[in-house]
Amino acid sequence: MIVSHMAKHDPGLSLLFHALADPTRRSILMGLAERPARVTDLSAPTGFSLPTVMRHLSVLEEAGLITTAKDGRVRTCAIVPGALAPVQTWLDEQRSLWEARLGRLDAFATKAMKKGSQ
Amino acid sequence: MIVSHMAKHDPGLSLLFHALADPTRRSILMGLAERPARVTDLSAPTGFSLPTVMRHLSVLEEAGLITTAKDGRVRTCAIVPGALAPVQTWLDEQRSLWEARLGRLDAFATKAMKKGSQ
DNA sequence: CTAACAGTTAGCCAATCAGCAAAGTTTTTC
DNA sequence: GAAAAACTTTGCTGATTGGCTAACTGTTAG
Numbered sequence: 001m002i003v004s005h006m007a008k009h010d011p012g013l014s015l016l017f018h019a020l021a022d023p024t025r026r027s028i029l030m031g032l033a034e035r036p037a038r039v040t041d042l043s044a045p046t047g048f049s050l051p052t053v054m055r056h057l058s059v060l061e062e063a064g065l066i067t068t069a070k071d072g073r074v075r076t077c078a079i080v081p082g083a084l085a086p087v088q089t090w091l092d093e094q095r096s097l098w099e100a101r102l103g104r105l106d107a108f109a110t111k112a113m114k115k116g117s118q
Numbered sequence: 119m120i121v122s123h124m125a126k127h128d129p130g131l132s133l134l135f136h137a138l139a140d141p142t143r144r145s146i147l148m149g150l151a152e153r154p155a156r157v158t159d160l161s162a163p164t165g166f167s168l169p170t171v172m173r174h175l176s177v178l179e180e181a182g183l184i185t186t187a188k189d190g191r192v193r194t195c196a197i198v199p200g201a202l203a204p205v206q207t208w209l210d211e212q213r214s215l216w217e218a219r220l221g222r223l224d225a226f227a228t229k230a231m232k233k234g235s236q
Numbered sequence: 237c238t239a240a241c242a243g244t245t246a247g248c249c250a251a252t253c254a255g256c257a258a259a260g261t262t263t264t265t266c
Numbered sequence: 267g268a269a270a271a272a273c274t275t276t277g278c279t280g281a282t283t284g285g286c287t288a289a290c291t292g293t294t295a296g
Binding site: 017018022027029030079091 | 132136138140144197199
């Protein structure tokens with residue numbers, strides 16, 4: 001019984017997409033792409049309150065997109081390099097499926113043109 | 119005043135990621151990748167009620183991932199081929215940013231090793 | 237013309253979200 | 267050891283989600 005592409009509901013993928021669906025979180029990621037930062041450093045430019053930013057950070061961390069570590073009273077946040085891989089994989093998978101479908105459409109169209117050539 | 123990568127908050131991207139964040143919607147997409155389908159055809163295998171599936175479909179449609187058209191009493195849903203492009207673009211952008219950061223890290227590590235070679 | 241079919245609308249529910257302010261907590265700094 | 271800094275927790279809002287049933291609309295088949 002082959003279940004290869006019966007991927008079920010992948011919770012990790014849902015967490016990733018959900019984390020990326022928020023513009024504030026995406027801009028936090030962009031910021032962290034340049035350099036690691038403290039929570040306050042991320043709060044200041046966005047204009048959002050500290051608790052709000054904290055919440056976004058924990059969503060990002062649960063999705064595996066960032067790591068955070070506390071040293072003294074300072075928490076430093078950094079990107080997790082490979083974290084977007086599952087998204088890329090899913091995307092590749094979809095593109096190949098969609099292209100296969102387009103291929104079949106082409107084949108059909110071609111056959112239809114030959115058969116029904118006025 | 120250059121604003122090139124100050125992409126602001128891209129609403130389309132948020133819609134796309136949000137649409138993809140739900141496993142039911144992803145499985146609907148997988149189904150439609152094989153062939154277009156009627157609403158009932160999509161409802162049956164998921165086990166969800168018709169209105170629920172309708173809601174998912176409208177989320178997918180607003181994100182631009184699918185198109186739907188009604189012929190008589192039947193609505194047919196199909197994938198929109200290029201719809202994932204913005205996601206791929208954002209992903210590429212991130213990967214290049216992240217890799218640049220890793221590059222700088224490498225440079226730093228190398229310099230540190232030279233300097234502090236015990 | 238009536239019945240079955242396919243979809244749609246309306247309205248309800250519990251859960252989650254994204255934001256906040258206010259009140260802790262734990263380091264540092266002076 | 268008091269005060270400032272940097273979170274962290276708590277608890278509150280209003281909005282959105284994802285699910286449902288029940289009732290409604292339009293289309294086709296008999």
